[in-house]
Every structure is written in C-alpha cells, then in structure tokens.
C-alpha cells in the first residue's frame with residue numbers, strides 16, 4: 034500500500050486498485066479549506082491513474098466529517114467551495130463510495146450524498162443539523178436528500194436537524210449497507226460499481242409523495258420552530274426539490290444558506306454552539322483526575338430524586354435510593370419504574386434497557402446501604418436544618434472518599450458543607466425538574482470543594498448527558514439570581530404601565546414558550562408568597578417592592594390550580610381578568626404612578642437589560658466564569674430562546690438594551 038499526501042489533512046492509499054482517501058482534520062474532520070483542496074487533488078490524482086478503478090472517502094478517528102468548518106463562517110471564502118467539491122464527486126467518471134466511519138453531519142452528510150454509494154459502520158450516524166445553527170444545508174443537502182429518501186423523510190431529518198443512526202439510515206435508504214468492516218465493504222462496492230452506469234443522486238427523480246404526508250411532516254417540524262427562520266426555509270427548499278430542477282434548487286439553496294449564515298439568528302445559535310463546548314471547562318482542573326463513580330446514592334425519592342435516579346440509571350450507574358420508611362421506599366421504586374415504563378411506551382427506551390436499569394436499582398429505608406455509594410446526592414426538603422442534619426448523619430455512614438452533593442436551590446451550600454466533618458467533599462449539583470429531561474445542571478463549586486470533587490461532579494453530569502455549568506455560591510446560583518432580576522423588572526413594568534398580558538405577549542413573540550406571568554400561574558404563586566413573607570422583616574425598606582403579587586395571593590389567586598392568578602382560567606384558557614387589571618391600577622394609584630405605554634420592543638429591552646446587569650454582577654463577583662455560561666443557564670433552565678443567544682448575548686446586540 035502506497036500513501037500520498039494531498040494536503041495537510043487529506044491522504045490517499047491505494048488498496049486493491051482503489052484510492053482510499055482519508056480526511057484527518059481533528060477534532061471532528063470539519064471540511065476546512067485544506068480538506069476541500071486535498072479532496073480535489075485526490076480526485077485529480079485518481080482520475081489520472083488508469084489503474085485506479087475508483088475512490089473511497091473516509092474519515093480518521095471517530096468522525097467521518099463533522100460538517101463545514103463553522104470557524105470559517107464570516108471569513109473571506111477560500112476556493113474550492115464545498116458545493117464545487119461535491120459537484121466534482123457526483124460527476125466523477127469512476128465510482129466514489131463513502132465509507133462512513135462515524136458522524137457524517139451537515140457538509141459531511143452532503144459529501145456522502147454526492148458519492149455513488151454509501152457504506153456505514155455500525156458506529157456511523159448521519160444528519161444535517163444546520164437548522165440548529167440557524168442555517169440550511171448549503172451544499173446540496175436539501176436537494177439530494179429528498180431524491181434519495183423521499184420528501185417526507187427529508188423534511189423530518191433536515192427540518193428537525195436530528196441525526197439518524199446507521200440502522201435507521203439503512204432503512205431510510207440513506208446508506209446502501211451497514212458493515213462492521215465498513216472499509217472492506219466500501220472497497221467491494223467500488224469494484225461492483227466499476228464499469229456500470231453510476232447512480233448519481235442529483236440525477237434521480239424525487240419520488241412522488243402524498244401531499245397530506247408532506248404537510249404533516251412540515252407541520253410537525255414547524256410547530257417546534259418558535260418563530261425561527263431556518264426550519265421554515267429548510268422545509269421550503271426540500272419541498273421545492275420535487276418541483277424545480279437540480280440546478281435551480283441548488284442555486285436557491287445556496288442563496289438561502291448564504292443569507293441565513295449572515296443572519297442574527299445564526300450568529301446567536303453559533304454562539305450557543307460554542308458556549309456549550311466551553312461550558313464546564315475549568316482552568317484549575319486541567320490536570321485533575323476525577324474520582325471513579327459507579328454507584329450513586331440518592332436521598333429522597335420525591336419528584337427531584339426520582340428524576341435524578343432515572344437519569345443515573347439510564348446512563349449506566351447503579352442507584353441506591355434512600356427513603357425514611359420501607360413503604361416510602363417501595364413507593365419511590367414504583368415512581369422510578371413508572372417513569373422508565375413511560376419512556377418505553379413512548380419509544381424512547383427499549384424494554385430490555387428498562388429491565389436492565391431496574392436490576393441496578395435498589396430503594397431502601399436503611400441508610401447504611403449508602404456505604405457502597407461513590408457519590409451521594411441529597412434531594413430532600415429544601416430546609417437548612419433538614420439538610421445539615423442529614424449530611425452530619427451521612428458523615429458517619431459513607432466512606433471517606435465518597436462525594437456528597439446537595440441539590441439545594443436556594444440554601445447556602447457552604448453552610449451545609451461547614452456542618453460536615455469533610456467540607457472538601459461537598460459540592461452542589463443543582464438539577465432542574467424533571468431531572469431526567471432537563472439538560473441543565475448547575476455544578477456549585479463551594480468554598481471548600483476539593484478540585485477532584487468538582488471534576489468528578491462535572492464528569493458525572495456529563496455522563497448523564499447533561500449540560501453542566503460551574504457556578505460559585507450565591508443565593509439562587511446563576512439561574513435563580515438572573516430569574517429574580519427578570520421577575521422584579523417585569524413587576525416594575527406592570528406598576529409603570531405595562532399590562533401582564535402585554536409583557537407575556539412580547540416575551541412569547543420574542544421566542545419564550547410562555548410569558549413570565551403565565552409561568553407564575555403555572556408554577557403556583559403561594560411558595561414565593563411564603564418566601565416573601567419570611568423575608569419581609571429583613572427587606573431593605575428603601576428598595577422598590579411591588580405588592581401586586583401579594584394582593585393576588587391574599588385574594589386566593591394562587592395560579593392555574595386555583596383557577597385564578599395573574600389570569601383567569603375559568604373558561605379553561607388563560608384570559609385577562611378585569612379584577613387583576615383593577616388591582617394593578619389600584620397599586621399604581623397607591624404609589625402615585627402615572628402609567629405609560631410600552632411597545633413590545635421596549636418591554637424586551639428592559640427585561641434584557643435587567644438580566645444582563647444582574648449577569649454582569651455575577652461575573653464581577655466571580656460566581657459565573659463566562660458570560661456565555663449565563664446564556665446557557667437561561668436557555669436551558671428558563672426557556673430563553675436559543676435563537677436569541679441568551680440574555681447576555683442578546684442584550685449586547687439588542688439596540689434598545691444598550692446603556
């Protein structure tokens with residue numbers, strides 16, 4: 034076998050008369066300029082050698098090709114473009130087969146689509162996640178995929194941006210075969226195709242689809258788009274593939290790709306993409322090795338505890354749940370099994386996996402079992418005495434090297450840690466409910482937390498498939514502090530003249546799934562009321578305080594479950610309630626406030642500024658390490674629209690929010 038280097042990232046070796054071209058551009062084999070140049074040189078080389086019967090394209094490492102190089106976006110274009118490389122592959126005189134060794138995403142999937150055959154390894158996955166970056170595929174994906182797998186399946190894949198594993202790709206017709214030795218199978222396919230008329234994807238007809246099925250697929254995708262442009266455009270382009278020729282379809286796709294690539298929506302989503310990759314990176318942990326965690330103890334099997342238990346079980350951990358009585362333990366076990374059953378019913382979990390998870394679960398009333406745990410997470414009532422007493426008790430049960438995590442939302446974990454004999458092993462793991470679904474985990478680096486304990490907590494959260502964001506100790510951590518500032522400002526605005534439903538409408542038009550007052554009503558108003566009453570004695574008398582929520586509670590309006598809150602729900606839907614309007618007006622009169630009108634844009638600008646100011650405080654205090662972490666917390670924990678980039682990003686780019 035002889036090896037030739039075509040560029041810094043592309044090499045070729047001859048194997049049985051086939052040029053095997055390997056893309057090696059770590060970390061994800063993105064199609065950077067030198068990859069594109071190398072591929073063209075490799076094709077030139079193979080074309081010139083009569084002894085070469087065809088070409089196999091594959092990737093080095095775990096990825097086939099992770100897509101276009103996102104870091105090149107916004108920089109001057111470098112020839113050849115990806116569409117030009119892809120056109121060359123599709124029109125090539127000798128067979129070109131993709132040996133898809135791992136993820137083939139975006140431009141990587143488009144390269145595979147242009148080949149004359151595709152063999153996937155069992156570890157391969159294929160998809161076009163461009164809409165998640167606020168763009169559409171820009172190198173033929175919207176035009177070639179429907180030609181290969183039909184319009185309905187193409188709308189689903191491209192419109193949602195989801196990835197198909199090898200077996201699904203095979204059943205969709207996206208690949209021609211799945212093989213353990215994908216290279217060998219690809220070489221055989223080249224020989225089979227040599228001398229035969231080549232199946233060029235772009236030349237295929239789009240098979241006729243049921244209009245109702247097309248519309249249903251489009252509706253499904255767009256119902257989740259929350260006002261984003263890219264999914265709508267992606268669906269339009271895929272549908273158009275059936276009606277306009279390849280040339281026009283490709284031109285429309287490229288123009289749309291370039292337009293969206295320069296849009297604010299794409300800039301925001303790219304910011305989120307890179308923010309997610311930096312989250313949880315902590316300089317001081319560079320050389321720190323996390324402890325091994327295999328068995329997780331969870332104290333308390335309420336809503337939060339069972340959610341954490343399910344997440345841990347489905348990620349392969351052994352779980353020991355602790356309850357106060359045998360009866361409560363049995364109920365906890367049933368709740369955990371119930372969630373797993375539901376996942377099986379909805380098709381998210383195989384029945385065999387559920388059964389296997391249950392073999393790793395024990396729920397008991399004997400806390401002594403926790404001696405086997407490597408990590409113990411408390412998910413008990415959020416009360417300082419309850420938690421400190423529990424941790425003191427655990428001190429004498431668990432091993433020396435066991436990590437203790439508190440799931441408190443509002444208490445000071447430093448105080449909880451200080452009550453234990455080994456505060457260095459205490460860390461905060463603030464999950465969001467339901468913990469088996471929500472991706473966000475605030476990992477609280479307490480005053481005494483040892484570096485390897487923090488590293489272990491991060492590794493644990495990552496193995497759960499969560500998005501961990503590191504945070505210092507402060508009341509409410511990152512999320513609840515920003516949320517409090519947001520809530521405060523929304524209430525100030527109500528006093529100043531904006532109706533609650535106007536604020537909610539502005540937020541929903543901006544992309545929040547629900548406005549803040551509707552969220553209040555959904556969550557119930559009484560817990561926050563009780564907290565406000567507790568804090569009343571220590572509240573700064575000079576600080577502005579809006580009493581409207583207290584008045585609502587005094588009137589028995591506790592939100593949705595009581596049928597009335599900020600809105601009226603007696604008809605089943607949320608409706609503006611004149612009683613609330615009168616209450617708000619009375620509050621303004623009592624404070625001599627002359628109400629003014631707010632536009633939606635002003636509402637958003639004021640709320641963004643409040644969140645960004647609080648965020649700046651968190652950064653200055655060293656509670657958050659980077660402003661993009663704050664964005665991720667608000668996107669993943671509080672419904673902030675990802676396509677606006679998070680409050681810090683959005684405030685910096687929103688005209689009216691600038692100071």
Ligand code: 3HC
Pocket residue numbers: 060061063096099100101102103104115136138139140141143162163166169170171172174307310311
């Ligand atoms: N371009 C540039 N850098 C990329 C990249 C890309 N397409 N994809 C990933 N990276 C970088 C990440 O920023 C990260 O960098 P860091 O180490 O400096 O933080 C590094 O590669 C590793 O990334 P992950 O941590 O995500 O690695 P994983 O192994 O967990 O996942 C992956 C690998 C599944 C390929 C994942 O990185 C991924 O989903 N990447 C994005 C895929 C994508 O969106 N492709 C479409 C691009 S747009 C396109 O192709 C347009 C075309 O139609 C013209």
